[in-house]
Amino acid sequence: DxxxxxxxxxxxxxxxxxxxxxxxxxxxxxxxxxxxxxxxxxxxxxxxxxxxxxxxxxxxxxxxxxxxxxxxxxxxxxxxxxxxxxxxxxxxxxxxxxxxxxxxxxxxxxxxxxxxxxxxxxxxxxxxxxxxxxxxxxxxxxxxxxxxxxxxxxxxxxxxxxxxxxxxxxxxxxxxxxxxxxxxxxxxxxxxxxxxxxxxxxxxxxxxxxxxxxxWVFLPWNWLVTNRLPGQVNRLPSPQGRGAGGAGEQTSRKPWISSLKPWAEKIGKLFPFQNLGSEFMPPLYEGDLLYMPTTFPGISPTEARAILQQTDKIIKTFPEVHHVFGKIGRAETATDPAPMDMVETTIMLKDEKDWPEADIKDTAGKIVAHRRRTPEELTEAMNTAVQFPGLNNAWTMPIKTRIDMLATGIKTPVGIKIAGPNLAELERIASEVEAVVKTVRFTLSAFAERTMGGNYIEFKIDRDAIARYGLTVGAVQDVLEVALGGMPLTTTVEGLERYAINLRYSRDFRENLEALREIVVPTPAGAQIPLGQLATVDVVRAPMGIKSEAAVPNAWIYVDAKGIDIGTYVQMAMRAVNEAVAKGTIHLPSGYNIFWSGEYEYMLRAQQRLMIVVPLTLLIILLIIYLNTRxxxxxxxxxxxxxxxxxxxxxxxxxxxxxxxxxxxxxxxxxxxxxxxxxxxxxxxxxxxxxxxxxxxxxxxxxxxxxxxxxxxxxxxxxxxxxxxxxxxxxxxxxxxxxxxxxxxxxxxxxxxxxxxxxxxxxxxxxxxxxxxxxxxxxxxxxxxxxxxxxxxxx
Structure with missing residues (x-):
């Protein structure tokens, strides 16, 4: 709302x-x-x-x-x-x-x-x-x-x-x-x-x-030091200071050049324009938070529900929280194709004036202040409290996330999309990219979707076996449909409301392979044959969902960064990925491509548009001024x-x-x-x-x-x-x-x-x-x- x-x-x-x-x-x-x-x-x-x-x-x-x-x-x-x-x-x-x-x-x-x-x-x-x-x-x-x-x-x-x-x-x-x-x-x-x-x-x-x-304001000092200082070899920006950082070594052919590095970095901080970071939009504080952890694929609904309940209870213990409500998987809408491994918890916060004072601690755990938390400090405290093995946390705003996911599908500020024909190969490349991105400084989390990570129960019907008992494939499938999917028996009327009554096996029975093999199938002669004699029942790995853009399958990597602007971070991560591809750490076969998405995609599009239109606007302004001044x-x-x-x-x-x-x-x-x-x-x-x-x-x-x-x-x-x-x-x-x-x-x-x-x-x-x-x-x-x-x- x-x-x-x-x-x-x-x-x-x-x-x-x-x-x-x-x-x-x-x-x-x-x-x-x-x-x-x-x-x-x-x-x-x-x-x-x-x-x-x-x-x-x-x-x-x-x-x-x-x-x-x-x-x-x-x-x-x-x-x-x-x-x-x-x-x-x-x-x-x-x-x-x-x-x-x-x-x-x-x-x-x-x-x-x-x-x-x-x-x-x-x-x-x-x-x-x-x-x-x-x-x-x-x-x-x-x-x-x-x-x-x-x-x-x-x-x-x-x-x-x-x-x-x-x-x-x-x-x-x-x-x-x-x-x-x-x-x-x-x-x-x-x-x-x-x-x-x-x-x-x-x-x-x-x-x-x-x-x-x-x-002085516009002088690109860092660029001059990086590219024009004599004796430099593959010199990269220092990770110190805002808007800087990167992977790679800084080397010099001359020792005295390296001794100038600290002074060059200090002087570089005095040039404001080159130290400004870039982002698509500043954070719009909505007054509420959205906690979106991602688990590994194949998690059962029972386990996912247990994780959701446990994280919700922990978050509700914070005095700044009014109430929370969570969701697992997709809702009944075409605009929310979320898999079972995606958890969404909307955190409704109290008015900030009602927030109590709390101890503010530094990274070493030392109390440095006693006051109300800022929204950023509250998010950090919650993130620390809900650290569980197998959970990759992501924190954002509810409305912003919905807009972003409808536009690009990416729920984090930075997204990486791997495009190619084979899903198994996409999963391998995505895992390699994830490992490289996690080593980039300022990375808070990086999680690659496992395109082949779904666990499915597969029934392979033995046609020869069912023929011996006079059965058809359709008859066996009808039994499975009733046992696992359910069959409506009747309808109950409660006032003006009507509810269907479905019959199917309980969840514990449906998740037990041995129990599934014992499902009996009636034959035309009246016999009851266990399903295990008519079909093989096994668990197989297959895609949980297939994402595609321009009719090409995709694998997505969700990346969240902290303490740095999006533009600079993407440059750092992009450079690290490109170096890994060049070194063979990431094997990128022909026909596979890496695209950077999320807020960075918006930012790049807006910058390219403004670079064309702003000079034209200045020409119009020049003409108007000339008409006035002659x-x-x-x-x-x-x-x-x-x-x-x-x-x-x-x-x-x-x-x-x-x-x-x-x-x-x-x-x-x-x-x-x-x-x-x-x-x-x-x-x-x-x-x-x-x-x-x-x-x-x-x-x-x-x-x-x-x-x-x-x-x-x-x-x-x-x-x-x-x-x-x-x-x-x-x-x-x-x-x-x-x-x-x-x-x-x-x-x-x-x-x-x-x-x-x-x-x-x-x-x-x-x-x-x-x-x-x-x-x-x-x-x-x-x-x-x-x-x-x-x-x-x-x-």
Whole structure:
């Protein structure tokens, strides 16, 4: 039943939407000290959200984790444009209040930044095109998010150029407190004055530093050390550190090269991008657990039931567990073809606030804390408690497992499929692969299905013997069918319900070969002949089930890893298997193939799709920016923000120990639009100041260019601080939330928070330096450079 999970997830996101709305109002009031100005943003936000809901209703899109998540992560950017317009209107009223009619000032302020903001929001909307191209499971999961975020941004773009100017005209009235008299703004300007002076004077140092920072984040240090360090032979990544590991020896022709290995590994940890792991999706904590041990084939129903009852009793002893229920074999449905050796126990947990405190122990058994267990710690404790010989444990989530098994049939994060014509050969290859994979570091469990592991009772009827007694094959088979399968005798009526009454031998009798041989078969002459005289009764091994894909038989290996991301683990395991095939440890005849499945298959498909679509989307964004700026140089400057913002995104992902997943890539894709808005708006302010200086005839020396840049950059401090505060404070509730659905939304929000930090530095420090270098080249032929030590102009 998914209803409880869905209700918890929707409630979590509804709370975050309310928190973010309050944050928007608070930021506007603090920076503008004008309550009625904050009302403009406060009114625009729910109207835009309401428009999104109306479109969702018309489209038939339900309110779920992802659709509401799209609105949650869009709120900061939705009010971004409105905040800039409000702040620009304040500047006009502060500067020219009383000199022009009120509505004329509002109109001028809106026209000044409105078109640029509309193009910026259009870019943000277009930036989600790659998400719409995702297929299958990842497409079904993230398309609702992309739809709602697109609807929200489109609504915000429309309202920012239609309703917002009208609301500003009515609400932004009265006395406007000058920016420099607001204590918060005065503090920001006090900090920014020496920064902008340093940036313009040391512009080349600033640009060089920015370039080094970008290169540092993306430099593939481990690859350079592995493949380009002199004297290395078959050097493989070290198993130390996150995202590393592997089988094989690391050798060197020169002893001094080996002495550098520890230092190279330490330095490699300082490069965040190469240390990020990869996975298909972050774990979505459903509030319940699924325990899926696998036994060896051929287990009897009696023994399987005993194991199920024993494990259920042990799991129920944990105080965090509300109740458990288990299942052996397949259910009465075509979508659950589980064999008898597959046990499924669904563990319904209590609400986390009701979990008692417990002793937390380290690997050595020493108590290190006394608190509530995390879901991961609880799973580890349960796994330790249900260790039985012959059981290969696997732990996952109920809904996630059902989706995965319906899609690929693999119940563990990693699956290996061996394809070939002969079942016995498939079992041999699968067993060899299983043995190799178990030696790979971080492997928690690896279990190969025994394709020939079923035990069957085989009856071979002796046709000559039955002919002597006047019997037919059908007559003997009818006796076996009644004795073993049962025969309906009658029907009992219990009220409105009817139940069939079947007759057959008891289980103990059916499982005893000697007892089966003593089954008597009546002859036409009235004699009773034991079955042992008419047929041979033996136990034979045969397939318990035959799996196939593309009409080719398969053998599957279920692999679970711990303490490492899926992408890195599969690379390690794949390398180990390939080496074993090359060495002959795994004998892979012609016509047999090894495929890697599970979450890795999803991840690979999504990455391949995004590698094609993302560059095309960037080209569309470039075209939109060019249509707005009408300058290739400005377009290139704007797009420089993309790699710089990724610096903050990758650093925060690395520090929070998040892996690259589809959810993270969705967050990174959203950065492209936000970066375009950042660059376009900053260039607008710098250009306005530059054109103002030229129109007034004040652009006579390069020092005047410095003054113009200073003037334009300072005007951007307050709106940038407001938008950054709204985005960070709006996304922080998602980052610290722990409810259902929060894990996925954290991965989307985290890159956006890291991006805000570095984009603020880019916009307020790097952009002015780039703008000065660009414009100064045009002016150098007309004006001489200022003398060393000259002032940058009066402030």
């Amino acid at each position: 998914r209803s409880a999970l869905i209700e918890r997830a929707v409630k979590t996101l509804e709370e975050k939407l309310l928190e973010e709305s309050l944050v928007v109002a608070l930021v506007c009031i603090l920076f503008l000290l004008h309550f009625r100005s904050a009302l403009v943003a406060i009114l625009i936000l729910p109207i835009a959200v309401l428009i999104s809901f109306v479109i969702m209703r018309a489209q038939g899109l339900s309110s779920n984790i992802m659709s509401l998540g799209g609105i949650a992560i869009a709120i900061g950017a939705m009010v971004d444009a409105v905040i800039i317009m409000i702040e620009n209107a304040h500047k006009h009223l502060e500067r020219e209040g009383g000199a022009k009619p009120h509505w004329q000032l509002i109109r001028d302020a809106s026209i000044e930044v409105g078109p640029t903001l509309f193009y910026s929001l259009l870019v943000i909307t277009v930036s989600f095109i790659p998400v719409f191209t995702l297929e299958e499971q990842e497409g079904r999961m993230f398309k609702p998010l992309a739809f709602t975020k697109t609807y929200s941004m489109a609504a915000a773009a429309l309202l920012s150029i239609t309703l917002a100017p009208i609301l500003m005209g009515y609400f932004i009235r009265g006395k406007m407190l000058p920016e420099e008299k607001n204590p918060l703004n005065r503090f920001l300007l006090w900090i920014y004055h020496p920064v902008i002076d340093f940036v313009i004077r040391r512009r080349w140092a600033v640009l060089l530093t920015a370039a080094i920072v970008v290169v 300058s290739l140089v400005k377009t290139a400057i704007v797009l420089l923000a993309v790699p710089f913002s990724l610096v903050g995104a990758f650093w925060i992902l690395y520090l929070l120990n998040y892996n690259l997943s589809v959810a993270v890539w969705v967050g990174l894709i959203a950065l492209a639009g936000l970066d375009a808005e950042t660059g376009v708006v900053m260039l607008l302010y710098l250009d306005l100041a530059y054109e103002e200086w030229i129109s007034k005839g004040q652009m006579r020396h390069l020092t005047d260019l410095r003054d113009a840049i200073y003037h334009g950059a300072v005007k951007r401090v307050r709106p940038k601080a407001m938008t950054a505060a709204v985005i960070i404070a709006g996304l922080m509730p998602i980052l610290w939330s722990h409810g259902a659905g929060a894990d996925v939304m954290k991965r989307i929000a985290t890159p956006m928070i890291g991006r805000v930090v570095t984009s603020t530095i880019m916009e307020l420090a790097v952009y002015p330096a780039i703008f000065y270098v660009w414009r100064s080249r045009r002016l150098q032929t007309l004006f001489p450079s200022p003398a060393p030590g000259s002032s940058s102009g009066s402030r």
